[in-house]
């Protein structure tokens with residue numbers, strides 16, 4: 001999508017500060033309601049003798065997804081209606097945290113005998129609600145890019161097999177209605193097999209769509225992102241805003257996007273409604289993507305995580321508990337704890353504090369100083385490869401340089417070049433850190449906050465912070481300490497447990513060389529070939545609909 005095209009859907013303020021009207025409600029034609037539309041709220045009050053507080057409803061326009069005017073089929077009835085749809089945060093009696101609940105306000109305008117005049121008046125109200133609601137979207141120029149146009153057109157991929165196999169039911173029960181309320185035009189694609197979405201995305205005419213939305217687990221989004229980056233026009237394609245609606249059992253990106261919106265943690269259908277709300281509001285942010293190289297020469301992109309050891313094993317082994325939904329990871333964790341094992345390998349990383357990069361004007365800056373990671377073009381360490389030699393067969397051994405450009409490895413592969421990574425079989429530059437331990441229980445590289453709906457693995461991560469949050473747990477940790485870590489992770493408190501075996505580093509690139517033998521490595525929850533792997537973050541390369 002052309003980012004310049006997406007102007008917010010409102011005109012300069014021309015309507016009066018407050019609109020006032022008295023109407024009946026569609027659901028109750030006996031009473032009358034006084035309706036005040038201010039710049040920030042829709043205030044609805046029943047005109048009755050009861051005390052004011054009891055019959056007054058104040059709905060924030062920040063919670064509004066849409067408003068429409070219409071007439072019913074009855075030609076003899078000249079009335080028109082306007083209906084506004086809100087999703088405010090409300091706490092249900094049996095729930096610990098608030099979640100978004102649907103509230104519809106529908107008013108009947110029948111002051112005139114002329115149906116056109118009534119409809120015109122209803123349209124005036126609907127437009128005013130939409131315009132004011134759009135003005136309530138605060139665009140923070142450091143992270144948020146723009147908002148989706150209105151009306152917006154989305155291509156919605158639903159994986160009917162994802163999670164407990166209920167994604168289509170959830171689409172029918174929640175999402176279809178929300179999109180209609182928000183005036184979002186969408187085409188539904190029900191994926192039929194693995195890689196179906198990837199193939200479609202590689203060929204689709206992206207100019208027809210303002211966003212691609214995925215209703216599934218994280219695996220389908222992984223496919224879509226890689227499909228976009230495999231296109232010849234990947235530079236343009238990767239800027240297509242992506243939306244995520246949780247339909248799987250992990251739903252890590254959906255939980256991360258919800259978390260960044262500042263609202264307390266929710267799960268299941270509450271998380272779906274929250275993500276649906278964010279989609280309807282249509283604010284677009286940058287998102288980091290991580291480029292990965294496998295030993296076979298394959299290159300792929302990741303938006304979420306790279307896991308080896310305990311976490312990867314749990315992810316794959318817990319597939320058989322899929323019917324349990326999000327609880328599958330808890331069951332899997334307990335089963336794997338019972339047969340806890342050690343994973344041998346070598347791990348090295350480039351600390352974020354050392355990753356220097358160029359901005360658009362070609363000036364050198366420290367990564368940590370960058371206020372707007374999205375403005376980063378490419379990171380380069382070419383200057384950090386001073387002439388030197390290294391005589392080692394071990395590619396994780398640090399070196400000064402071998403006089404060849406680190407870009408050469410990525411040249412023939414799609415997507416942006418990697419400037420920090422030498423070829424996988426070559427030693428690493430001297431400013432990388434080699435982890436002294438070679439026995440691990442897990443290695444987990446997180447690009448976003450959540451590993452699953454209820455696993456806040458990297459609480460400080462942000463959509464486009466330009467860093468990989470690298471965690472590793474060294475051998476020697478007891479089963480009970482590891483269990484405590486995972487229990488604390490539900491609230492993101494694992495780093496406060498002062499576990500000496502847990503290390504957290506913010507890095508810009510990493511390399512893992514697992515020891516010989518079989519094992520599991522996952523990228524965004526999907527299994528990739530086992531063997532040496534390296535990764536580099538591309539700050540703000542992707543776009544995601546967030547809050």
Ligand SMILES: Nc1ncnc2c1ncn2[C@@H]1O[C@H](COP(=O)(O)OP(=O)(O)OP(=O)(O)O)[C@@H](O)[C@H]1O
Pocket residue numbers: 159160161162163164191192193194195196216217218219220221223247248249250251252525
């Ligand atoms: N109709 C289908 N039948 C079988 N597999 C499909 C179908 N559509 C998509 N897939 C594949 O299913 C895989 C898993 O999808 P995804 O991760 O989105 O859901 P999930 O595994 O249920 O979610 P989670 O990872 O959260 O448990 C993806 O690789 C996707 O390509």
